[in-house]
Amino acid sequence: MAADSKPAEAGHWGKDIRSDLHVAIEPRDSGGIELGLESRVAPYYGEAILAQTRQVLEALGVKNAKVSIHDEGALPYVIAARLETAARRAGLSNNNKALPDKIAPPPASTKDRLRRSRLYLPGSEPKYAINAGLHGSDAIILDLEDSVHPAEKDAARILARNTLRAVSFGDCERMVRINQLPLGLEDLAEIIPEAPDLILIPKVEHPGQVTQVDNMIAELKVRHQINRPIWLMPILESGTGVESAASIAAASENVVALTIGLEDYTADLGVVKTAEGRESQYARSRLVNAARAAGVQAIDSVYSDVADMEGLRRWGENSRALGFEGMGCIHPAQIPVIHSAFAPSSAEIEKAQKVVGAYEEAQQRGIAVVSLGSKMIDLPVVQRALKLVARAKQMGLA
Amino acid sequence: MTERVELAHNAAQRRVPTMVNGKPQIPYLGVGKYQPRGRKQAPPVRSSKDYPENGDKRVPNLETALRKCGLRDGMVVSNHHHLRDGDKVALLTLDAAANIGVKDLLWFPSASFPSQQSAIDLMEKGVIHHIEGSMNGPLGDYCTQGRMRGMGVLRSHGGRWQAIQDGEVHIDIAVIAAPTADAFGNADGSHGKSACGSLGFALADSTYADHVIVVTDNLVPFPCVPWQIQGNNADYVVEVESIGDPTKIVSGTTQITRSPDRLRIAEFVARFLRDAGIMKNGFSFQAGAGGIALAFVDYLRRMMKEDGVKARFVRGGSTKYLVELLQEGLTDYILDGQTFDLGGVQSIANDPRHVATSPFTSYNYHGKGNFASMVDAVVLGATEVDVNFNANVVTHSDGRLLHGIGGWQNCLFSGCSILAVPSFRDRIPVIVDEVTTLTGPGEMIDVVVTERGIAINPLRKDLLDAVKGSKLPIRPIQDIKADVEQICGGKPARPKLGDRPVAVVKWVDGTVLDTVWQVG
Numbered sequence: 001m002a003a004d005s006k007p008a009e010a011g012h013w014g015k016d017i018r019s020d021l022h023v024a025i026e027p028r029d030s031g032g033i034e035l036g037l038e039s040r041v042a043p044y045y046g047e048a049i050l051a052q053t054r055q056v057l058e059a060l061g062v063k064n065a066k067v068s069i070h071d072e073g074a075l076p077y078v079i080a081a082r083l084e085t086a087a088r089r090a091g092l093s094n095n096n097k098a099l100p101d102k103i104a105p106p107p108a109s110t111k112d113r114l115r116r117s118r119l120y121l122p123g124s125e126p127k128y129a130i131n132a133g134l135h136g137s138d139a140i141i142l143d144l145e146d147s148v149h150p151a152e153k154d155a156a157r158i159l160a161r162n163t164l165r166a167v168s169f170g171d172c173e174r175m176v177r178i179n180q181l182p183l184g185l186e187d188l189a190e191i192i193p194e195a196p197d198l199i200l201i202p203k204v205e206h207p208g209q210v211t212q213v214d215n216m217i218a219e220l221k222v223r224h225q226i227n228r229p230i231w232l233m234p235i236l237e238s239g240t241g242v243e244s245a246a247s248i249a250a251a252s253e254n255v256v257a258l259t260i261g262l263e264d265y266t267a268d269l270g271v272v273k274t275a276e277g278r279e280s281q282y283a284r285s286r287l288v289n290a291a292r293a294a295g296v297q298a299i300d301s302v303y304s305d306v307a308d309m310e311g312l313r314r315w316g317e318n319s320r321a322l323g324f325e326g327m328g329c330i331h332p333a334q335i336p337v338i339h340s341a342f343a344p345s346s347a348e349i350e351k352a353q354k355v356v357g358a359y360e361e362a363q364q365r366g367i368a369v370v371s372l373g374s375k376m377i378d379l380p381v382v383q384r385a386l387k388l389v390a391r392a393k394q395m396g397l398a
Numbered sequence: 399m400t401e402r403v404e405l406a407h408n409a410a411q412r413r414v415p416t417m418v419n420g421k422p423q424i425p426y427l428g429v430g431k432y433q434p435r436g437r438k439q440a441p442p443v444r445s446s447k448d449y450p451e452n453g454d455k456r457v458p459n460l461e462t463a464l465r466k467c468g469l470r471d472g473m474v475v476s477n478h479h480h481l482r483d484g485d486k487v488a489l490l491t492l493d494a495a496a497n498i499g500v501k502d503l504l505w506f507p508s509a510s511f512p513s514q515q516s517a518i519d520l521m522e523k524g525v526i527h528h529i530e531g532s533m534n535g536p537l538g539d540y541c542t543q544g545r546m547r548g549m550g551v552l553r554s555h556g557g558r559w560q561a562i563q564d565g566e567v568h569i570d571i572a573v574i575a576a577p578t579a580d581a582f583g584n585a586d587g588s589h590g591k592s593a594c595g596s597l598g599f600a601l602a603d604s605t606y607a608d609h610v611i612v613v614t615d616n617l618v619p620f621p622c623v624p625w626q627i628q629g630n631n632a633d634y635v636v637e638v639e640s641i642g643d644p645t646k647i648v649s650g651t652t653q654i655t656r657s658p659d660r661l662r663i664a665e666f667v668a669r670f671l672r673d674a675g676i677m678k679n680g681f682s683f684q685a686g687a688g689g690i691a692l693a694f695v696d697y698l699r700r701m702m703k704e705d706g707v708k709a710r711f712v713r714g715g716s717t718k719y720l721v722e723l724l725q726e727g728l729t730d731y732i733l734d735g736q737t738f739d740l741g742g743v744q745s746i747a748n749d750p751r752h753v754a755t756s757p758f759t760s761y762n763y764h765g766k767g768n769f770a771s772m773v774d775a776v777v778l779g780a781t782e783v784d785v786n787f788n789a790n791v792v793t794h795s796d797g798r799l800l801h802g803i804g805g806w807q808n809c810l811f812s813g814c815s816i817l818a819v820p821s822f823r824d825r826i827p828v829i830v831d832e833v834t835t836l837t838g839p840g841e842m843i844d845v846v847v848t849e850r851g852i853a854i855n856p857l858r859k860d861l862l863d864a865v866k867g868s869k870l871p872i873r874p875i876q877d878i879k880a881d882v883e884q885i886c887g888g889k890p891a892r893p894k895l896g897d898r899p900v901a902v903v904k905w906v907d908g909t910v911l912d913t914v915w916q917v918g
Contacts, residue, residue: 043894
């Protein structure tokens with residue numbers, strides 16, 4: 001038994017736990033692997049779990065240990081993550097990894113893709129991930145920050161890494177919210193090799209934090225031969241952060257959007273967060289303006305009352321009117337409401353299409369002045385119409 | 399169980415016993431292939447001169463009533479599950495029989511519930527020989543482990559009526575729990591402290607059993623109005639303190655699922671009915687009280703309103719969600735088989751458009767037709783569905799008894815039978831190569847709706863054509879199965895079933911569709 005090894009556990013089990021498992025490892029000096037398994041899916045996958053466990057332990061270099069597993073129907077990539085976490089905690093893994101099979105990655109994300117909705121998934125809770133991509137959000141976020149207990153950060157990081165390898169999220173952009181720096185840098189080391197599409201950086205207050213993340217990602221991309229973009233979305237969550245919005249947005253070419261965390265922002269101001277959001281109107285408008293100046297998207301916070309769909313719709317419509325292009329969501333039921341709130345109305349689309357039509361006709365005829373009926377149309381109106389029609393097409397509305 | 403069991407392959411290629419509890423069986427021949435002959439059974443001739451002229455059939459207690467009915471060893475005693483898990487009458491009946499000292503009863507409940515698990519003690523003591531009726535939880539395990547002396551027989555609600563009518567099961571004494579009754583034996587379920595809605599499950603027993611005992615905790619002076627059970631069929635009336643625990647008889651309100659995956663399935667089902675053109679003026683549907691079914695009703699209701707469509711009738715298991723359809727004028731009638739929540743109970747008591755039905759009207763094979771085949775679409779659940787659309791509802795994937803058939807088999811005769819199921823539960827695949835226990839033949843199952851897409855039975859070309867061009871995610875069932883196997887890490891191991899039959903699954907016509915084998 002290595003001098004620094006010790007018994008360790010990872011994961012969860014119990015009557016109310018689903019799709020997870022609990023692993024207890026007791027390092028030993030000799031005697032090989034002694035394996036105990038209780039599983040609610042034993043009749044179907046008991047043999048498969050035992051075989052996988054032996055494979056994973058071998059990959060990790062664990063040679064002598066008692067390993068006890070209580071399985072609540074965890075999928076193979078979760079089993080691998082929990083075993084690796086327990087082995088690392090036990091000081092047995094020697095920094096080896098047990099990576100699950102990798103599914104074909106989705107096409108790379110683009111800088112100005114739709115980001116109306118991004119569904120938060122707690123990073124250390126496996127049961128939500130497997131079907132998260134079915135619900136039609138533009139993105140999913142594997143969250144390593146606020147939804148993860150400080151003692152579970154290592155487990156969440158490994159689980160998120162395996163999730164990126166093994167779970168298909170369909171057309172969703174795959175985002176990861178890392179922890180506040182410097183802890184967030186450890187997250188990057190684990191996550192970036194799996195090429196997520198975007199990293200959310202929490203509690204950003206100055207552009208240097210963005211640069212630090214950006215540099216580390218660049219380095220990891222080279223080391224792991226990743227040839228697709230990994231975008232950044234800084235989250236502003238304080239008065240200082242909001243005041244620095246413009247420089248943060250401009251800190252890297254990889255920044256595609258700015259967003260705001262209203263729980264922390266209102267706490268920083270010492271004001272109550274309301275359903276109308278008047279207290280954050282200034283910060284949100286400032287963020288929109290800074291984002292526009294840097295040519296990136298402005299994305300709003302989440303609406304935290306899952307039962308109040310009417311409130312969510314009002315919030316979303318107001319948010320779009322302020323200039324935001326999307327917001328976060330914490331339950332799949334919020335997705336269609338958000339999409340409809342951020343969708344241009346059919347009247348808006350129709351009008352914009354007319355303007356675009358007139359513009360294209362003028363272009364063809366080589367006329368500089370665009371007119372619709374008897375009215376002359378200013379260039380900014382044309383540009384807005386072009387953008388709106390393009391977005392409506394992305395949303396499948398035009 | 400000591401008898402040696404001969405097995406035969408039936409038309410579904412399942413091995414089934416040819417003899418069950420000493421009675422010869424007909425292996426399943428295929429849907430609509432079995433043609434029973436002969437005359438229906440009838441109870442003995444009775445004469446009104448033998449009953450009190452003042453109509454007062456009360457006796458002091460259940461034990462007295464059972465003695466007067468001539469209870470003796472080996473008789474068939476029936477109870478019913480309209481009080482669901484709150485029922486006290488079944489155990490009162492069986493305990494009274496134990497006190498009398500009889501042995502080897504065949505207990506014939508329309509369904510058993512977890513609260514009745516002390517029936518296991520009565521089987522151990524020899525009071526009950528075996529159970530023919532649904533068994534789950536501890537009772538299901540007792541049967542599946544091969545500890546019951548006879549073979550379990552699982553019948554649909556319609557199949558139970560069929561077995562009573564054609565004499566497959568002859569009920570000696572039926573004991574009917576009545577939320578309201580008079581001393582003559584007229585009884586009803588819509589009023590009283592133990593109100594439960596329809597008593598339809600007990601109707602066949604009331605007319606075919608040799609003896610009928612009505613047990614009530616709400617005795618009213620004659621007449622009990624309305625009456626669903628006719629006192630003219632009753633021998634004795636027994637008054638007790640309580641026939642059931644009201645909190646378990648009906649739920650306060652039934653709850654729509656909050657699981658996003660299940661909501662997605664429910665929405666797909668509703669959209670399927672709309673886009674396939676089934677949801678149109680004058681249509682009909684049936685949905686149960688499970689979380690997905692309730693959510694489906696809620697989605698369909700919104701779509702009916704949007705499109706200005708009204709149903710002629712809906713079939714329950716009624717809940718407040720069906721009642722809302724009625725009250726909003728979105729359906730003309732609820733034809734109700736059982737009543738699941740308070741909203742349903744209040745409605746059936748007060749609204750003449752909310753009608754109590756029975757397995758005879760709805761499901762019975764020996765009727766001159768039944769309602770089930772007149773319903774345009776039905777939404778059901780399942781534990782497993784295979785690539786040939788065969789489905790299992792009675793056992794877990796590992797072969798242990800899970801629940802009864804209920805009206806499930808009977809409902810498959812609707813115009814479009816839809817199974818609304820997740821494609822896997824935790825790591826247990828629902829879409830599989832072959833079901834563990836066949837409960838519904840694939841030719842009867844038209845559509846399987848999962849969170850990963852909708853599979854239409856290739857036999858239903860009309861449905862495939864009807865949804866062409868819609869935005870619904872229609873996929874071959876094999877593709878959904880492939881997804882599930884990719885996610886779960888390969889095919890599940892086949893369950894290790896024993897070679898001894900412990901129960902049989904009957905098809906609606908009384909033939910033997912499949913076998914439940916000893917496990918563990």
